[in-house]
Amino acid sequence: MQLTIDKRSVVARKGEYLLEVAQRNGIEIPALCHHPAVEPWGGCRLCMVEITHPDWKGWTGLVTACLYPVQDGLIVSTDTKKVHQVRAGVLDLLLARCPGSSLIQNLARQYGIEETSFTPRKAPDLCILCGLCIRICEKIGASAISSIGRGVEKLVSVPYETVATAACVGCLSCANICPTGAIAFSESEHCRTIWSRNFELVRCEECKAVIGTPEQLEHFARRSGLDRSYFTKCDSCRNREAAARFVRVTF
Amino acid sequence: MHLTSPEALKRLKSQLVRQRKENKSVITVCAGTGCVACGCAAVSAAFREALKENHLEEKVEIKTTGCHGFCERGPLVVMRPEGIFYQRVKPADAKQIVEKTIKQGKVIEKLLYRDPQTKQLLTYEKDIPFYNKQERLIFGMNGHMDPTSIQDYITLGGYQALGRVLVSVHPDEVIEEVKKSGLRGRGGGGFSTGRKWASCRQAEGEPKYIICNADEGDPGAFMDRSLLEGNPHAVVEGMIIGAYAIGSHDGYVYVRNEYPLAVKNLNIALAAAREYGLLGADILGSGFSFDITVSRGGGAFVCGESTALMASLEGKIGEPRAKYIHTVECGLWEKPSTLNNVETWANVPTIIEKGADWYRKIGTENSKGTKVFALTGKVNNTGLVEVPMGIPLREIIFDIGGGILDGRAFKAVQTGGPSGGCLPESALNLPVDFDTLTEAGSMMGSGGLIVMDDRTCMVDVAKYFIHFLLEESCGKCVPCREGLRQLHEMLEEISRGEGGVGTLDGIERLCSVMEQGSLCALGRSAPNPVMSTLRYFRDEYLAHLEAHRCPAGVCKALINYSVIEENCTGCVVCKRACPAEAITGEKNQVHKINSEICTRCGICLAVCKFDAILVE
Amino acid sequence: MKQLFVTPNRCTACRNCEVACSFVHTSDPTVLAFPRVRAYAISENTNTVNLCLQCDDAACKKSCPVEALVWNAKTGALEVDLGRCIRCLMCTIACPFGNIHFDKRTNEIAKCDLCQGDPACAKFCPTLALEYAEKPSPDPKPGEVKPLPPIPWMLFTGKQSR
Numbered sequence A: 001m002q003l004t005i006d007k008r009s010v011v012a013r014k015g016e017y018l019l020e021v022a023q024r025n026g027i028e029i030p031a032l033c034h035h036p037a038v039e040p041w042g043g044c045r046l047c048m049v050e051i052t053h054p055d056w057k058g059w060t061g062l063v064t065a066c067l068y069p070v071q072d073g074l075i076v077s078t079d080t081k082k083v084h085q086v087r088a089g090v091l092d093l094l095l096a097r098c099p100g101s102s103l104i105q106n107l108a109r110q111y112g113i114e115e116t117s118f119t120p121r122k123a124p125d126l127c128i129l130c131g132l133c134i135r136i137c138e139k140i141g142a143s144a145i146s147s148i149g150r151g152v153e154k155l156v157s158v159p160y161e162t163v164a165t166a167a168c169v170g171c172l173s174c175a176n177i178c179p180t181g182a183i184a185f186s187e188s189e190h191c192r193t194i195w196s197r198n199f200e201l202v203r204c205e206e207c208k209a210v211i212g213t214p215e216q217l218e219h220f221a222r223r224s225g226l227d228r229s230y231f232t233k234c235d236s237c238r239n240r241e242a243a244a245r246f247v248r249v250t251f
Numbered sequence B: 001m002h003l004t005s006p007e008a009l010k011r012l013k014s015q016l017v018r019q020r021k022e023n024k025s026v027i028t029v030c031a032g033t034g035c036v037a038c039g040c041a042a043v044s045a046a047f048r049e050a051l052k053e054n055h056l057e058e059k060v061e062i063k064t065t066g067c068h069g070f071c072e073r074g075p076l077v078v079m080r081p082e083g084i085f086y087q088r089v090k091p092a093d094a095k096q097i098v099e100k101t102i103k104q105g106k107v108i109e110k111l112l113y114r115d116p117q118t119k120q121l122l123t124y125e126k127d128i129p130f131y132n133k134q135e136r137l138i139f140g141m142n143g144h145m146d147p148t149s150i151q152d153y154i155t156l157g158g159y160q161a162l163g164r165v166l167v168s169v170h171p172d173e174v175i176e177e178v179k180k181s182g183l184r185g186r187g188g189g190g191f192s193t194g195r196k197w198a199s200c201r202q203a204e205g206e207p208k209y210i211i212c213n214a215d216e217g218d219p220g221a222f223m224d225r226s227l228l229e230g231n232p233h234a235v236v237e238g239m240i241i242g243a244y245a246i247g248s249h250d251g252y253v254y255v256r257n258e259y260p261l262a263v264k265n266l267n268i269a270l271a272a273a274r275e276y277g278l279l280g281a282d283i284l285g286s287g288f289s290f291d292i293t294v295s296r297g298g299g300a301f302v303c304g305e306s307t308a309l310m311a312s313l314e315g316k317i318g319e320p321r322a323k324y325i326h327t328v329e330c331g332l333w334e335k336p337s338t339l340n341n342v343e344t345w346a347n348v349p350t351i352i353e354k355g356a357d358w359y360r361k362i363g364t365e366n367s368k369g370t371k372v373f374a375l376t377g378k379v380n381n382t383g384l385v386e387v388p389m390g391i392p393l394r395e396i397i398f399d400i401g402g403g404i405l406d407g408r409a410f411k412a413v414q415t416g417g418p419s420g421g422c423l424p425e426s427a428l429n430l431p432v433d434f435d436t437l438t439e440a441g442s443m444m445g446s447g448g449l450i451v452m453d454d455r456t457c458m459v460d461v462a463k464y465f466i467h468f469l470l471e472e473s474c475g476k477c478v479p480c481r482e483g484l485r486q487l488h489e490m491l492e493e494i495s496r497g498e499g500g501v502g503t504l505d506g507i508e509r510l511c512s513v514m515e516q517g518s519l520c521a522l523g524r525s526a527p528n529p530v531m532s533t534l535r536y537f538r539d540e541y542l543a544h545l546e547a548h549r550c551p552a553g554v555c556k557a558l559i560n561y562s563v564i565e566e567n568c569t570g571c572v573v574c575k576r577a578c579p580a581e582a583i584t585g586e587k588n589q590v591h592k593i594n595s596e597i598c599t600r601c602g603i604c605l606a607v608c609k610f611d612a613i614l615v616e
Numbered sequence C: 001m002k003q004l005f006v007t008p009n010r011c012t013a014c015r016n017c018e019v020a021c022s023f024v025h026t027s028d029p030t031v032l033a034f035p036r037v038r039a040y041a042i043s044e045n046t047n048t049v050n051l052c053l054q055c056d057d058a059a060c061k062k063s064c065p066v067e068a069l070v071w072n073a074k075t076g077a078l079e080v081d082l083g084r085c086i087r088c089l090m091c092t093i094a095c096p097f098g099n100i101h102f103d104k105r106t107n108e109i110a111k112c113d114l115c116q117g118d119p120a121c122a123k124f125c126p127t128l129a130l131e132y133a134e135k136p137s138p139d140p141k142p143g144e145v146k147p148l149p150p151i152p153w154m155l156f157t158g159k160q161s162r
């Protein structure tokens, strides 16, 4: 089907969402809670766009691009005054929530906000509650973290806000996907620490480079159906070995 | 008993009506939650005792019924068939009622209701203004039946609409009838019920689900509870008819966890309906099957929102999701689902029974039928009232509600629950219907009506509701979660007299972001309490901001308590009552309040008998 | 469909392929990309390259929790959808040939994508040890002289020939 985004005609398939189509066509829409690896969620409200349709008798609406299903003939504007107002409002609020996040600072600056017009949160952290960490953790099949509480009290943590349970495999996917770097972790010679839990480290059998935690490798082996012996060495060592084997086979 | 055809149901009804002896005396004791709290169980027991003593158990029946609505005056007892209305009945009165009223046909004056306006004693239920301005389409049955008795419901004509529909009406015709009746959802949104059903019927996907929303989270609202407690079969019958029309075989009732009696009575009703062949497989021998599961809610206000409710039913966290694809197409477990409010479902049997044309006569152009309101606040008669749509607010508050408590002046009425709005005196003549209330900056919501007198500060009211929403926001989306945090902060500032007039512009800007940007209707309507008070009571905001005054004398940072010397008799009552020990003064001497220590708790004002405490 | 063929006995481990690969996968010239192909001198007379076999039943694809490895139907290459990838790095551990890497400098997974159907490694291999063709060409006859391909940094000057 055919739709128009910012006066450009673009093609889309049924079942796609506006944001995907826009991104594929190089049309930029800011989005904080969206990641192609997980289901769209609609929490940050930054990807607001204004839509209308020739059949709608002039009616227009503000919708989140990440969740709005494409529709033939839809006319989408990604930068109207209304869109700008809502996005600026959202960023202003987020800046009050996370004054220390450079990501939010930069985005806010793009919308003309240098400093929040609201009261900054006391003892702010970097979490904007975009929910990406929770969704990715669920997606990889661990579901070790979730949101706790609701409303302004809401936070992301492990059950009872203590130490990660056995569900956590220490893969760092949550920390990696976090757009603001709010999830702390550390790695020393022998130990990786995330969500207050210490993990042993598995090293490449050859070169001793870190390749993960025992729980992580176990989990990914089980999840992929591959034998655990696949997960024992780093890519460089494997690569060199395989080359040698390759030569042996061909000669 | 298992009924296998609508004819069998009809026969059962005639039999039950015949059995119910003509003119047999019935003592109906209200056992709604309000009356239970006032001790109605002891009253019923006392009646049973008194009847036994007088050997009248055979001749007189005691019926414990659901809520009659006039909770303010409970425990309520109505003597039928005469309709004599006794209020605030104590167990000790039972003996006298049996001896005088039942045996001698005499009315006991001290238990009658006195009209506060005309000062007249009123004998009959039908003469009481609280009732006679109402139109009790849905609630009428409550006072006449025992909610745990399916036979009572059938005697009053229950399940006949279902019986007729199953054999002689095509599902499409049922939907047409509901469409034509103009019924709109009573849960808040006011969406056309018939249109919702039609979309769900047409939607692709099997199975289809029917859901009854009994989450009722609005503070002060209890009509859904009273319906489920007092007349559960009406809701069940409505759902079965809906299921037949839509083509669904699975139904859910999502009941708020805090409603144990509703759950109990509903479960009794469901079991009875199954036993009678009115629910389950092959209903009334028609070949149509449908059953209902009761699910107890998660106890969050936001779980009343349709998508959050469905998530919660699925066992997930009760958070809303976007509805760009409607729940009638993709709802519970991603299947087509129809969600309606308790009261909406309860309207269905009446519409089918009496016909859409009859139903359309009640109400206004675009809002048909009646609406049940929970009337609370500073009004004489609090309770549940069912009125035809279009009735002016003034009639509800002053005629049915009996005016403002303690004869004070009316200031505002808050309609529509926490995210509704506050309407001033000038709006009192507006007809109550979906569209008029929305235009006036408030909404119908689920039907809360909170009356406020002149001692209410509108900034404080706005702050109260914003605080409620702040605690109930699910926190998923930024505008609602962070917006409410900031909005509450700004209102706190205003109530301390801080901030400039610019604060109001800031509030309006923020409200617009929340309205347009929030994910679900909670956040989108959350600004209502603030916007409506700003619209009608802007002066009061300005008084806080510019003059640093709280005209209603509520906002603690802006008021001072002092003693009016001319009035003070030196009785030391206030001095003794003050928890902060801020009052000094010897007996018979004028007292003084130390403003430094005073915590503005208001106790002195409440205890002073000489009007000697000044708040300004 | 064309394929990449490796003929180890022609390989001199000159590593032109690595340089070419790195160059074509570099978007910022100050940060060179991790080469997807590696050349090794195994012993004095044996050299070879190792690069992705585009396995049908690829372990990397199986190990990916977010389906970020997708087939390109046109080229037959298994490509990384970098937007989808969550950098869990499990693919790099799972590949039994070590042919999918994590490039720390760009924070990206580096994997052979057959250069969208025009692989640079083959283009710059001076000895036909790497060929992109329907089938490998025969060894040159003694005395036969083939023209040498340009050196890979020609990629940056834009002067490409062959």
Ligand SMILES: Cc1cc2nc3c(=O)[nH]c(=O)nc-3n(C[C@H](O)[C@H](O)[C@H](O)COP(=O)(O)O)c2cc1C
Pocket: B184, B185, B186, B187, B188, B189, B190, B191, B193, B213, B214, B215, B216, B217, B218, B301, B302, B303, B304, B305, B306, B307, B339, B340, B341, B342, B344, B345, B446, B520, B521, B522
């Ligand atoms: C925050 C929020 C809370 C709600 N709570 C309730 C509720 O307690 N009961 C209810 O029937 N509807 C509630 N609703 C409305 C429902 O989402 C839905 O519109 C309604 O149940 C549909 O039924 P109706 O068409 O019969 O009104 C709520 C909506 C929102 C946004």
Ligand code: SF4
Pocket: B302, B319, B320, B472, B473, B474, B475, B476, B477, B478, B480, B481, B518, B519, B520, B521, B522, B523, B524
């Ligand atoms: S508007 Fe409020 S309640 Fe609704 S999804 Fe957003 S945060 Fe949750």
Ligand code: FES
Pocket: A030, A031, A032, A033, A034, A041, A042, A043, A044, A045, A046, A047, A048, A064, A065, A066, A067
């Ligand atoms: S990206 Fe759409 S709401 Fe966050």
